[in-house]
Each structure stands twice: as structure tokens, then as C-alpha cells.
Amino acid sequence: MTVVDTLPVLRALEAAAGHAETAERQYRQEAAQRIAALEQERAFAYRRLGLVRALSDAMAAAEDEPVAVACGLAALRAKLGWATDSEARDEVAVRFAPVLQALFRSLTGEDEPDPSPQAALADFEGWYVESRGTPFWSLFDRYMPETPLVDF
Numbered sequence: 001m002t003v004v005d006t007l008p009v010l011r012a013l014e015a016a017a018g019h020a021e022t023a024e025r026q027y028r029q030e031a032a033q034r035i036a037a038l039e040q041e042r043a044f045a046y047r048r049l050g051l052v053r054a055l056s057d058a059m060a061a062a063e064d065e066p067v068a069v070a071c072g073l074a075a076l077r078a079k080l081g082w083a084t085d086s087e088a089r090d091e092v093a094v095r096f097a098p099v100l101q102a103l104f105r106s107l108t109g110e111d112e113p114d115p116s117p118q119a120a121l122a123d124f125e126g127w128y129v130e131s132r133g134t135p136f137w138s139l140f141d142r143y144m145p146e147t148p149l150v151d152f
Helices: 008-059 065-080 087-107 117-132 136-140
Strands: none
Touching: 008 065, 008 087, 008 117, 008 136, 065 087, 065 136, 087 117, 117 136
């Protein structure tokens, strides 16, 4: 170590550089977490939109609420790729039915159905995350295995 290395000004500048590096690293981590949260929020918003659009299309021609709910549940199961029933899936369907009822009432022109489709969906999402520990919209994350490319 030289005399120059022991100068207080150099020690102070070295410490400041270290603090700046730490602050930058922390900011990058926070920014990455915020970007990931915003990305998930966007993906879930588009999943909501796509699902409600598909459910609305499936229910539009229904003559009454029970038929509409059945059509909506069939569309929901199809969107989720649920070909078979289970106790857990049946529970989700039962808890999702109020969303379909509110959506049908909205489709039939009922003024401000109570609850609104948005409120019913928010209630369902809250129940789902509370009971399952994960957002409902994560069910739409499907692993797509790589398939070999075959050249003939």
C-alpha cells in the first residue's frame, strides 16, 4: 500500500463508488421486480378480456340464465383444457357461476346487474387466490413441450 492509497480523499471516493454501485444494483433488482409484476398484471388483464369475450360469445344465444351458465361453464372448461371433472374443478365451477350469472344479466341488458360482472369476477379471483394460493389466471399458463421438426 502506498501513501497515495491511504489518502482520505481516495478512501472517501472509493466508499462513494461502492455505495453508488450498491444503489444501482438494488435499483436494478427493484426495477426487474416491478417490470415482472407489470408484465403479469398485463397478461392477466388480457386473459380476463379474452375469457370474458369467449364466455360472452358462448352465452349470447342462451334463452335463459341456467342455459347461459351451462354454456359459460362449458366454454370455461374448454378454455382451461379441462376434459374431465374433479372435485377441485367442480368447486371452481360452482364458485365461478356467479360471474356467469352477472355476465348473462349484463348481456340481456339489465341495468347495472348487482353484482356487476367485474365485481363478481374480482370476488371469484379473491376466493381463488385465497383458497389455492395462486392466481386463477395462472391456470392459463400451459407448458408447451417442444416437438421435433420433421423434414420430409
